[in-house]
Amino acid sequence: MEKIEIFESLKKACTDENGLLTIINLDNLNSFCDAYGVEMAERLHKECKRIINSAIEEDDIKACLGEDGFVLFCKDLKNKNELIDIYFYISEKMDEIVADMLSKEDMSGLISEDAPISVKLSMGAVMVPEFGTDYTDLFQKADQAISELRKQDEHDIVFYDEGADMKEGAVWVEKEEYESIHNYLRRYINTYNNPACEMTVNLSPVFEEMNVKEFRKIVYSSGKTISGLLRNSDIMMQEENSFKLLLAEMSRENIIKIVDRIRRGLKKAGLYDYEIITIDTIMLGTDGEYCKWDKVAV
Structure with a gap:
């Protein structure tokens, strides 16, 4: 033709x-x-x-x-x-x-x-x-x-999603850029005394015999779901079967809400039956102090 x-x-x-x-x-x-x-x-x-x-x-x-x-x-x-x-x-x-x-x-x-x-x-x-x-x-x-x-x-x-204006959700970056933003965020915290959070969402297959390629698709879908649940100002990076999130200007109360939002979002997307989800959160405080305060099994 x-x-x-x-x-x-x-x-x-x-x-x-x-x-x-x-x-x-x-x-x-x-x-x-x-x-x-x-x-x-x-x-x-x-x-x-x-x-x-x-x-x-x-x-x-x-x-x-x-x-x-x-x-x-x-x-x-x-x-x-x-x-x-x-x-x-x-x-x-x-x-x-x-x-x-x-x-x-x-x-x-x-x-x-x-x-x-x-x-x-x-x-x-x-x-x-x-x-x-x-x-x-x-x-x-x-x-x-x-x-x-x-x-x-x-x-x-x-x-294409007209309603989402193609711009909603966290900014997904590579490791090098994530580390640069992480360093910048620490300086920002020290200057303005405004705490932030680094959150790690870990995913593992429910069944050990699950096909590797199939689970990779599930991880991909989970990442897209998580990204859509976050703000445009939030930063996200993938490492194998886990996602690191940088959440600026974040209180502990808001972090609890975000953990619950991720839990409900992944459940609504139908991903609960295929993966075990754990979430680690680290508060980033002033003067470079880090306070690891929570680990959640979702």
């Missing part, structure tokens, strides 16, 4: 069908191309098309967006968890393909072996017809969703 025909099909699907319009971006593909050459990048792009085709239904619509992206219309797909499963499937297969390609190439003179350039996936999606039926408008909304990931330099899947 010609490119123009494909986009006409996407427009018609947005007008007539129910489903999810989705943008997939291959993050770092340009850097990958610079490091390993155009041929390697083209091979990777071709493999990604094959993987996407294997993950979606035959009557779903797919088009390329330049050299590092795709747009999909997944017909009759209304369950967000199903698209999350597709995201994880494509991501895992891409990781395998990249690792296999690099293992077979001579990297001498290209890049150090201990710092390979990987290609990660970002996905932004919008529900149709809930958020409209015009393809151009829906595409902009899916792109707005994925742009939130770009701002945070994250590789993830995010759904």
Whole structure:
């Protein structure tokens, strides 16, 4: 099918069908191309098309967006968890393909072996017809969703949510940035004598035999749920199966309320049956004093 025909099909699907319009971006593909050459990048792009085709239904619509992206219309797909499963499937297969390609190439003179350039996936999606039926408008909304990931330099899947204005919840950062903010917060506390809290939410599977990949999805869903329960000013970082939270200007009474809010939020999301949740809280006081005061099994 010609490119123009494909986009006409996407427009018609947005007008007539129910489903999810989705943008997939291959993050770092340009850097990958610079490091390993155009041929390697083209091979990777071709493999990604094959993987996407294997993950979606035959009557779903797919088009390329330049050299590092795709747009999909997944017909009759209304369950967000199903698209999350597709995201994880494509991501895992891409990781395998990249690792296999690099293992077979001579990297001498290209890049150090201990710092390979990987290609990660970002996905932004919008529900149709809930958020409209015009393809151009829906595409902009899916792109707005994925742009939130770009701002945070994250590789993830995010759904457009008009009501949430795409900005609610804690700011999710990497370890280095978290530590810098942590140091800044300590100086702020010493200057203004305003206490804060560092909270650690630990997750472990209820059943020892639980599949590792399945539990990773549960941890992912838990993190998104926790983030949405916090303020825009709160900071969040993931370490394996735990999440560290920095909560500024926080009293003990408010911390108890937040622990209860997280407990109720995870229960409402249906995650209680799959994970054991414990929460450690540390009050950050003045003059660098730390007072560990509570540990909660949720």
